[in-house]
Amino acid sequence: MKKLKDISKEELELMSYDDLAYLVLKEKNKKMKINDLFKQICEVLQLSEEEYEDKIADFFEILTTDKRFILLANGFWDLKDKHSEKVIIEEDEEEEEEYEEIIDEEPEIIEDNYDDETDDDDKDDDDIKDLVIIDDEDENEL
Numbered sequence: 001m002k003k004l005k006d007i008s009k010e011e012l013e014l015m016s017y018d019d020l021a022y023l024v025l026k027e028k029n030k031k032m033k034i035n036d037l038f039k040q041i042c043e044v045l046q047l048s049e050e051e052y053e054d055k056i057a058d059f060f061e062i063l064t065t066d067k068r069f070i071l072l073a074n075g076f077w078d079l080k081d082k083h084s085e086k087v088i089i090e091e092d093e094e095e096e097e098e099y100e101e102i103i104d105e106e107p108e109i110i111e112d113n114y115d116d117e118t119d120d121d122d123k124d125d126d127d128i129k130d131l132v133i134i135d136d137e138d139e140n141e142l
Helices: 009-014 017-028 034-045 049-065 093-104 120-128 136-141
Strands: 069-071 076-079
Touching (some): 017 034, 017 049, 034 049, 049 069
16 A cells, blocks of 8 residues: 555645545554544645635545544544444343234234215315315405
């Protein structure tokens, strides 16, 4: 893997912020706060403080949508591949009992009471037959 210092300025400018963040986190080999991480990127790209302030929100959005990064406790960001995901499944005895009760019940039969003879569209037409459309001038006269 190339190090940031070995990449030309032209190549760095063509790289996306998320790729640069990936390289920074890989080289530093430690988690970082978003502002520190983006300041590192700004230093590499020689961006001004004003550009930093204008683009930090976009950088945050980029990190949250890029699956290579993970937000840790206290606002630290790191590479996702350095962290294992622990899935904790807590089983509640009450939920199991309720589930068993539902399985044991007879299925409820729902009858279709749709009557093909009834046409609801006709009823809707009757409701609006007396309505009149008026424009703004007529409304002011009322």
